[in-house]
Amino acid sequence: MKLYYSPGACSLAPHIVLNEIDVPYTLVEVNLRTKKTQDGSDFHAIHSKGYVPLLELEDGQRLSECGAVLLYLADLAPHRRLATADGTLERYRLQEWLSFIACELHKQFSPLYDETPAEAIKKRQVEELARCLDWTAEQLGRRLCLTGGAFTVADAYLFTVLNWCRDVSINLGAWPQLTAYVANIAARPSVQTTLRKENLLESWAIR
Secondary structure, eight states: OOEOOTTSSSSSSHHHHHHHTOOOOOOEEETTTTEEEETTTTTHHOEEEEEEEESTTSOEEEEEEEEHHHHHHHHGGHHHHOOOOOSSSHHHHHHHHHHHIIIIIIIIHHHHHOSSSSSHHHHHHHHHHHHHHHHHEEEHOOOOOTTBBBBOOHHHHHHHHHHHGGGTTTGGGGGGHHHHHHHHHHSHHHHHHHHHHHHHHHHHOOO
């Protein structure tokens, strides 16, 4: 398999899961500003959406969208229990978390990375994001993982998104539960390996 990624982008989540399931894969770095791969190829010619993650399967088929890629990878190694069984209520609970992370957290960050919006717009965006983080912290409580004691693909995704707070000057320390959660996930061997491969170990690993 081949993962098209950009360091620190949401593609970090499937990269973590690839290291969790311990299957052979190759990485292709994508510059999201220029839309060029590391060898200078036009990424738009490979993936018309123009963003990562993109997972290329052994037969040449390609799968995009973070939640779909995460569930596909989890189902390759059911013994790792990175996703609950298909057709169960617990599976839909997992999908519920993946949808919330994608729609209510992930997408809230995008305008904050843009240098053009007015400060008033950014202020409202930060307030909305803070509301979503409040809810996430409340739901997490004292748990170390989103769905209970076991690490799942949703944790790989939430860990990735929460680490963006430092990029947009949001102090995650305002939510002690989330700070502890990020530190716990960061300590996993698969996460350490992934951060090292993306040259993020020093800046992302909360100690």
